[in-house]
Amino acid sequence: MSVEGAQELAAVSARDLVKTYAQGEEAVHALRGVDVDVSVGEFVAITGPSGSGKSTLLHILGGLDHPDAGEVRLAGEAISTLSEEQLALIRRRRLGFVLQFFNLLPTLTAAENVAFPLLLDGLKDALERAHASLARVGLERRAAHRPTQLSGGEQQRVALARALVTNPEVVLADEPTGNLDSATGEEILELLRTTADAGQTIVMVTHDPRSAKFADREVHLVDGRITLAGGGLGPASMTT
Amino acid sequence: MTGTRLLLRTINVRHLLGRRVRTALTVGGVAAGVALVFSISVINLTLIDSFRASIREVAGAAEIEVAAPDAGGFPSAFVERIESVAGIDNAVPVVRSVTTASTDEVTERVEVLGITPEFTSLFPEGGSEEGPAVSIEGDFGPRGEGIILAGPLADALGIKNGEALRVQTPRGERAVTVTGVVEGAAVDLVNGGSAGVMLLPAAQSLFDKGDNIDSIYVVVDPTVSPEDAGAAIDEVLEGSAVIGPPGERGRGLERVFGGLATLLSLSGTVSLFVSLFVVYNTMAMALAERRKEISMVLALGADRRSVFGAFICEAALLGTVAAVLGIGGGYLLARVLIERAIEGFQVLPLGAAGALRVVPSQVVLAFGSGVAVAVAGAFVPARRVLNVPAIDALRPEASYEFAASRAPGWFIPAGIGVLLVSVVILPIALTTQLRLLATLGLVAGLAGVSFLLPSIVPLVVRAARPVLSKAFGPVGRLAADSLDRSPGRTTFTVAALVLTLGLVLCVGSALRSYSTQVEDTASALVGAPVYITAESFSGLGSDQPLPLSFAEKLERLPGVSFVYPIRFSFVTIDGDQGLIYAVPGEEALNRGSETSIEAITETPEEFIEGLGRGEIAISNLMARHRGLAAGDELALPTPEGSKSFRIAAIFNDLVSFDSIYIDHGVYASLWNDDKADEFGLLLEDGADPREVKERAEELIATEGLTAVALEKDELIGRIIEVVEGTFSLGQGIQFAALVVALLTIANTMFTAVLERRWELGLERAIGMSGRQVAIEVLLEAVTIGVIGGFGGALLGSASGWVMTQSMEAQFEWSIAFDLPIVLGAGVVLLGTVIAALAGVVPSRLALRASVIDSLRFE
Secondary structure, eight states: OOHHHHHHHSSEEEEEEEEEEEETTEEEEEEEEEEEEEOTTOEEEEEOSTTSSHHHHHHHHTTSSOOSEEEEEETTEEOTTOOHHHHHHHHHHTEEEEOSSOOSOTTSOHHHHHHHHHHHTTOTTHHHHHHHHHHHTTOGGGTTOOGGGSOHHHHHHHHHHHHHTTOOSEEEEESTTTTSOHHHHHHHHHHHHHHHHTTOEEEEEOSOHHHHTTSSEEEEEETTEEEEEEEOOSSOOOOO | OHHHHHHIIIIIHHHHHHOHHHHHHHHHHHHHHHHHHHHHHHHHHHHHHHHHHHHHGGGTTOSEEEEOSBTTOEETHHHHHHHTSTTEEEEEEEEEEEEEEEOSSOEEEEEEEEEOGGGGGGSOTTOOSSSOOOEEEEOSOTTSOOEEEEHHHHHHHTOOTTOEEEEEETTEEEEEEEEEEEESHHHHHGGGGOEEEEEHHHHHHHTTOTTEESEEEEEEOTTSOHHHHHHHHHHHHTTOSEEESTTGGGHHHHHHHHHHHHHHHHHHHHHHHHHHHHHHHHHHHHHHHTHHHHHHHHHTTOOHHHHHHHHHHHHHHHHHHHHHHHHHHHHHHHHHHHHHHHHHOTTSOOSOOOSOOOOHHHHHHHHHHHHHHHHHHHHHHHHGGGGOOGGGGGSOSOOSOOOOOOOOTTHHHHHHHHHHHHHHHHHHHHHHTOHHHHHHHHHHHHHHHHHHHHHHHHHHHHHHHHHHHHHHHHHHHHHHHHHHHOHHHHHHHHHHHHHHHHHHHHHHHHHHHHHHHHHHHHHHHOOOSEEEEETTBOSSOBSSOEETTHHHHHHTSTTEEEEEEEEEEEEEETTEEEEEEEEOHHHHHHTTOOOOGGGTOSOHHHHHHHHHTTOEEEEHHHHHHHTOOTTOEEEEEETTEEEEEEEEEEEOOOSSSEEEEEEHHHHHHHHTOOEESEEEEEEOTTOOHHHHHHHHHHHHHHHTOOEEEEEHHHHHHHHHHHHHHHTHHHHHHHHHHHHHHHHHHHHHHHHHHHHTHHHHHHHHHTTOOHHHHHHHHHHHHHHHHHHHHHHHHHHHHHHHHHHHHHHHHHHTOOOOOOOOHHHHHHHHHHHHHHHHHHHHHHHHHHHHSOHHHHHOOO
16 A cells, blocks of 8 residues: 555654654654554554653644644644644644643533533533443542542543544544553553444554553654564554 | 751752742832832922022021911012011012023913012022022123023923923913023022022012012021010011011922822822732742742751741842832832922922932931731741741642632731721821821721731632623632632732722722812802913912903903902911902892802801901811901901901812901902902803803903903813812822833732642643633632722722811811712722733733643643
8 A cells, every 4th residue: 555545644744753852852763753643443652751842742643733844744734734723623633642641621520521522512412422431430429529629540531532522534542541550451461452443543552561461563763763563463564 | 047048059049040030020010119209208308498498598587587478479668667677687689489481492380579679688698508609600681670590491392592481370471581590509590590580670560469468588686586576577467478487388288288298199009018918929939939948948958947047038129129129119209290390298388399308317217118018918928938848858849739828817806907907097197197107006907907808809700700600611610729829829819909999990980079069069150151260270379460450451342241260379367278268259249150158158248248247257277277267256367457356157169278268348348469360251141152252252361361261161171170180180190000010910920820830730641721721720710809999899998988078187177978870880990900901911921831841740
């Protein structure tokens, strides 16, 4: 399959991504020409040591950051050149995010947190859909609780419910178990796995090899370059 | 202490320097408060000192000044009568006139002294302790009609010897040749250096004084005490003059000025109090931001008292910088406002103030206030340091733990109690003019409101939440949530706005009520369709009144049926300032004036008939002040000696000193005054006021007089302008107070944005656009503005009512409080606009913030 063809088929894909940060007087090369394609329904783990560029890659895939060079496509549509307003709409409707710490807005209940992207679009059935999404992660009874009343694991499940509520094309998770004990972390990973098995595309950043095993495929980054493409359960292809 | 110093140097000061915008806003807020207080204090002192110096310095070595009790002066023959008193070495007559002097480019308000050659004997050669040196270059010209100008005035006018100056006189503008310049410390102090000297006869002629003079400076033989000499002079003059040390004649005016100055000082105090909230917000933010750092230094072994001490020192440092800047800024502000103050405080007959007066105690007080406000504002946030757990060092910075401290239960009774104390203290302070007590009363009032607001504001914010949610969806909800979760910050910001806007509305509504009353009273009393007033008429008299004889010419104008003069004359009665209104009441009414005496007295018939019989009417304030009632007798000083008048009626007035109505004919003959400040023109049936006004204008131009013709409504409008002009300086101060409020809200919104950086980043990560986040921040600011605006409208209306009642009680005025609905709506709008302005930059900050940076914890 041609490169262009793989991009068009992928849920999310990146070509020749370059990102350099200035840290003091030094330039930090976070990404040095990364190509990646994630197929629809695939669960990909991006791994690597600290400073390898994995979070930067996730941020660029999610339209939170712009690459210095290269291109990102979401379901074949180039998003790297979109405006901030257009990217906000994409994050709201077509992507879901699960972060490591404090994923939830503290003043909203669990249901309101989940409903938030729908509420931004003014959907009248937002709360109804939020309850359904909470039910998917087994938290329908905690819908009226605020983040401070939830455990760390519950908070991450609420975050996952929010990420799923819009039926996004891709869920992006940045160290979703990094702040949890191992048992709770495993519960979250199983939930992600189940979600992926149901056809949801997931890209997860993790530094933990045990977490990566839940994914269909592992992409290993070192110093801003992909050094290993493992797994291979899904139809993705990678180049370095 | 070592720990505190170390922490201050290594952490606190570096943070201050690192957060430049916030530090600048905080310092700016406190500095603005200090600047206001300092500038008001400098302006007050400068005006009062200039006034005293104007009176005293000109007296040189004289121990006694014998002054005319009113503007008409007394006969120069008094000089000989005084010289006949045993123990008097010298008696030097002076004519004094405040006027405007112009060149083609410049116009200055000037005090012109008419002196005799003996005047220089008051200033011994080379100067001495009794009187500074005066050096004169030039003379009074070959015919003795020239004017010698004070050096600063000659410089200001840019005029040289031999050139002509246009001077306003009762007979119109006259050209006077400058024939010399006088220099010296004493000269610089007379009317702020804006003074000129002429020979006595020339001045008497120029200012149409006839044979009258205004003061006599008396040098007493060293063997006689000035008190004994004064008593002997009083006996000779039979109570027809004000006798005392030079400056005594100004005491009454000083007391009147004191009341106005007290009110002005209180406006400054509010600003300084409001700036306390700026510091509170900054230090609360600093604590939130450095929580991890604090817990780390605690984990490393620092004791909490050192950390607390470092915070307090940081605040003191901010306060010190702010106080220094505020004092500098206040001095500059005073320089800008002093001219406006002179125009506003027309009760002090000053043309210019000269150099600003600053005494060390003012600087110390302003400096101390700045530092104290900063430390007080920081105290509550700094105390929270004592509760930061060391374990926080090991947690990420962002957390769900809000600093949602609710107001303690004792705040409400404390607030009510302190408010009550204020309500008791303030009227006493205003009546006694004890400025420190008034400041304490005001601070108690502000503190009382500040105690109550933490219980009220969160309730209002919670009530606003559904409204915001409904109107703005999730963005509105998040904005309301943000306000609700930081009740301290929200309350303090709202409080700053409530107090500032409350001050604006309080003064505004009281002034409006007063102005409305003045307008109503003026509308009732102004009974002629056309008036001619001296151009220099300020509402309470004129620098250069018009000659009484002008009435005859006015009466010959086609369409005019009758002309009556009105004279306002300040008179000193037993050392207190009084104002005589001389009006031909009965005659004017008989000839068709529509004056409604009923508007000011319950006994209009007694009033009019009494004045017709040569009796007087006195104001309610004067009746209370002197324990007088209708039927009593009151002695007034006249050039012919003290004369007793029967009080025919009591009337309501709207001035803050004693006032008296008397028939103009009686006044003119007893006081030998041939001037008028205004002429009322009654018209023949069918005559058009506009046409008569135009004819009068032509006559004024033909006669070369400096007068204006006004129709009835124009005169009323001019009176209102004068009233509002008196308060214009206060309005300037209020504007500056609003700037402090703006800084407070801007500071709060910066705090809110920085404190929730992570949260705003998350909102954007999950789909909110930058614009929506910016709107959220702006909505927070606007909500604060709306709540502050409504709070300010409520507080301002209530305090305006209290102030009106207090003015009524203090001055025996009768004012109907005018509920300021339009002004109140304006205040709500003003609060909203200020808040929106203050929220613009922080919202742009939120808009521009990088989502990635916001989500990063390291």
